[in-house]
Amino acid sequence: MKVKIAMVLRYVILILGGIIMLMPFLWMLSTSLKTQPETVKIPPIWIPKQLQFSNYIDAFKAAPFAQYFLNSVFVTTVTTVGQLFTSILAAFAFSRLNFYGKNIIFVIFLGTMMVPVEMLIIPNFVTLSKLHLVNTYAALIVPWLASFFTVFTLRQNFQSVPDQLYYAAKIDGASDWHYLWHVLVPISKSTITAVTVLQVIGSWNSFMWPLIVTNSENLRTLPVGLQAFTGDAGTNYAQLMAASTFVILPMVILYLFLQKYIIAGISKTGLKG
Amino acid sequence: MEVTFKDVSLSYDGSREILHHLNFTIPEGTLVSILGPSGCGKSTTLMMISGLLAPTSGKIFFGDKDVTKQDALARKVGMVFQNYALYPHLTVLENIMFPLKMAKVKKPERKKRALELAKLVHVEDQINKKPGALSGGQQQRVAIARALAKEPSLLLLDEPLSNLDARLRIEMREEIRRIQQETGVTTIFVTHDQDEALHISDHIMVLNNGDMQQFSSAETLYDNPSNLFVAKFIGEPVINTLEISDFQGELDQHVPADILKNAVSVGIRPEALQDHDSGSDTIATIETTVKEFEKYGREKNAQLDFHGKKLLTTEIENNLEKDQKLTLYLQKSGFYLFDQDGKRIFGGDQDAK
Numbered sequence: 345m346k347v348k349i350a351m352v353l354r355y356v357i358l359i360l361g362g363i364i365m366l367m368p369f370l371w372m373l374s375t376s377l378k379t380q381p382e383t384v385k386i387p388p389i390w391i392p393k394q395l396q397f398s399n400y401i402d403a404f405k406a407a408p409f410a411q412y413f414l415n416s417v418f419v420t421t422v423t424t425v426g427q428l429f430t431s432i433l434a435a436f437a438f439s440r441l442n443f444y445g446k447n448i449i450f451v452i453f454l455g456t457m458m459v460p461v462e463m464l465i466i467p468n469f470v471t472l473s474k475l476h477l478v479n480t481y482a483a484l485i486v487p488w489l490a491s492f493f494t495v496f497t498l499r500q501n502f503q504s505v506p507d508q509l510y511y512a513a514k515i516d517g518a519s520d521w522h523y524l525w526h527v528l529v530p531i532s533k534s535t536i537t538a539v540t541v542l543q544v545i546g547s548w549n550s551f552m553w554p555l556i557v558t559n560s561e562n563l564r565t566l567p568v569g570l571q572a573f574t575g576d577a578g579t580n581y582a583q584l585m586a587a588s589t590f591v592i593l594p595m596v597i598l599y600l601f602l603q604k605y606i607i608a609g610i611s612k613t614g615l616k617g
Numbered sequence: 618m619e620v621t622f623k624d625v626s627l628s629y630d631g632s633r634e635i636l637h638h639l640n641f642t643i644p645e646g647t648l649v650s651i652l653g654p655s656g657c658g659k660s661t662t663l664m665m666i667s668g669l670l671a672p673t674s675g676k677i678f679f680g681d682k683d684v685t686k687q688d689a690l691a692r693k694v695g696m697v698f699q700n701y702a703l704y705p706h707l708t709v710l711e712n713i714m715f716p717l718k719m720a721k722v723k724k725p726e727r728k729k730r731a732l733e734l735a736k737l738v739h740v741e742d743q744i745n746k747k748p749g750a751l752s753g754g755q756q757q758r759v760a761i762a763r764a765l766a767k768e769p770s771l772l773l774l775d776e777p778l779s780n781l782d783a784r785l786r787i788e789m790r791e792e793i794r795r796i797q798q799e800t801g802v803t804t805i806f807v808t809h810d811q812d813e814a815l816h817i818s819d820h821i822m823v824l825n826n827g828d829m830q831q832f833s834s835a836e837t838l839y840d841n842p843s844n845l846f847v848a849k850f851i852g853e854p855v856i857n858t859l860e861i862s863d864f865q866g867e868l869d870q871h872v873p874a875d876i877l878k879n880a881v882s883v884g885i886r887p888e889a890l891q892d893h894d895s896g897s898d899t900i901a902t903i904e905t906t907v908k909e910f911e912k913y914g915r916e917k918n919a920q921l922d923f924h925g926k927k928l929l930t931t932e933i934e935n936n937l938e939k940d941q942k943l944t945l946y947l948q949k950s951g952f953y954l955f956d957q958d959g960k961r962i963f964g965g966d967q968d969a970k
């Protein structure tokens with residue numbers, strides 16, 4: 345009996361938590377289907393009288409979203425692939441190779457994880473402007489080509505692979521390079537998938553940085569493009585939410601498909617995203 | 618391929634030496650076991666032969682060639698690890714093909730060779746499974762097939778049977794012997810199980826604390842242990858060991874005085890203590906008291922008290938009573954004296970190595 349009550353309690357708490365997490369998304373969905381007056385009505389309403397699907401069409405017409413979408417896809421892809429490549433190499437070096445100062449370098453890098461991202465905005469901006477890269481695709485990509493969080497997560501995973509597998513590969517005639525890409529990476533699939541998805545989501549949703557380093561419309565990414573609905577005359581919440589729904593949709597789909605790997609990969613390293 | 622160690626020492630951290638001045642030659646085409654207690658440096662020795670680890674000092678030769686400076690890639694040996702170390706993301710066939718792929722063998726040829734090897738080790742019906750779906754014995758055989766794939770002239774096995782149950786162990790050691798004889802590959806087999814070593818190998822190297830104790834045939838190890846450690850390590854049941862001071866003149870007439878003077882320890886194999894006189898092989902008699910007598914089937918064992926020390930014998934003909942007095946005839950074969958360094962100075966064949 346006691347066990348049953350505990351069980352029920354556990355589910356109640358989980359369901360409540362789930363609802364709280366979902367609330368903003370449901371609110372976004374609901375708002376995206378309201379008329380303009382309904383969005384600011386007090387007390388708030390959850391279900392619009394008449395579903396305004398036209399908001400979606402109007403939102404699309406408000407700005408060149410196709411261009412923003414392509415920009416987002418491009419920046420996210422290059423950032424993620426690049427970051428994964430550098431991180432895999434670094435994680436391999438930290439977990440397997442011996443070089444002078446390895447531990448000190450590792451600790452210094454670990455320290456950088458404590459610096460909040462917001463603090464890096466100004467130094468990064470200054471660096472890029474000195475390199476004359478402000479307002480280019482490079483500005484959107486280059487600063488994110490290395491991530492110590494990814495390096496650290498992968499290193500933890502690589503270290504859990506038994507030494508003997510590495511020795512076996514050596515005996516079988518594999519170089520370090522071949523061992524890395526044909527043995528270590530395939531068997532670390534779940535962790536790599538997890539960090540990839542986290543990076544894709546982070547990159548896709550990134551707002552502050554693209555807003556600061558670009559101002560041409562043709563470089564805008566989706567989250568920045570959402571500003572189109574905020575003007576001097578106020579915010580068109582219905583259209584903003586319609587566009588937002590469209591922006592997060594790919595991430596939701598991605599997450600649903602890969603959630604098994606994400607959870608497995610993250611819980612294995614004992615790290616949270 | 619013949620493997621020679623010339624004065625090889627190794628230290629992992631530069632301060633503590635793990636292996637001390639090893640000198641030996643492993644003859645081509647033989648199966649040699651490296652036998653010793655846990656932590657004595659068996660795996661380390663194997664890692665140095667494979668080239669995964671470089672010796673701190675000394676030289677290693679394959680045949681006449683000095684390979685000390687070559688790494689594992691260049692030495693091209695086959696190796697089976699203690700936990701098999703199969704690639705978990707590849708199928709059995711892909712695992713066996715992996716070294717061939719590294720050697721840039723063409724795909725059809727690779728596949729053909731891998732299939733032949735799968736047959737040799739009897740896993741041809743498992744080739745499309747992943748290692749995780751195999752039993753320990755099957756994994757081990759796949760590991761052997763993979764090690765043999767590039768036709769190495771040297772096969773190294775690090776306690777390959779330690780994860781298997783008793784029956785499979787016996788089966789697999791016969792299997793390894795068969796494969797070794799079929800392929801003729803020089804094989805070095807690490808184990809801490811003397812039974813395994815005695816059954817499988819042409820020669821046995823006994824290692825303790827990083828020192829080579831003796832390197833000879835199983836028979837020689839048993840009949841002519843070069844020191845007290847080997848005498849105690851080899852043999853089941855374990856040899857009886859006593860101090861020379863436990864004897865009160867029983868040996869005076871039978872062992873030359875100059876040897877007796879240097880003797881510190883005495884080793885007597887349980888079968889060298891008989892309750893009947895066999896004639897010429899008897900070198901002395903001792904008086905004992907029976908403490909325990911056990912009889913199962915044809916076997917008769919007795920625990921005896923000799924001047925307050927325990928002795929075990931397996932050579933009893935008559936049934937015994939507890940606390941009965943018993944005269945034992947000490948047989949020459951199976952009776953040894955060791956000096957203060959543990960070196961054998963009496964008993965066995967003094968010339969045997």
Ligand SMILES: Nc1ncnc2c1ncn2[C@@H]1O[C@H](COP(=O)(O)OP(=O)(O)OP(=O)(O)O)[C@@H](O)[C@H]1O
Binds near residue numbers: 654
């Ligand atoms: N990578 C290492 N770094 C430092 N010391 C090591 C290392 N590997 C082994 N040793 C030490 O070297 C000694 C010999 O180890 P080794 O693994 O060769 O023993 P072994 O005879 O194979 O033992 P076992 O039967 O338990 O496998 C041990 O004292 C061990 O602690």
Ligand SMILES: [Mg+2]
Binds near residue numbers: 659660661775
């Ligand atoms: Mg070992």
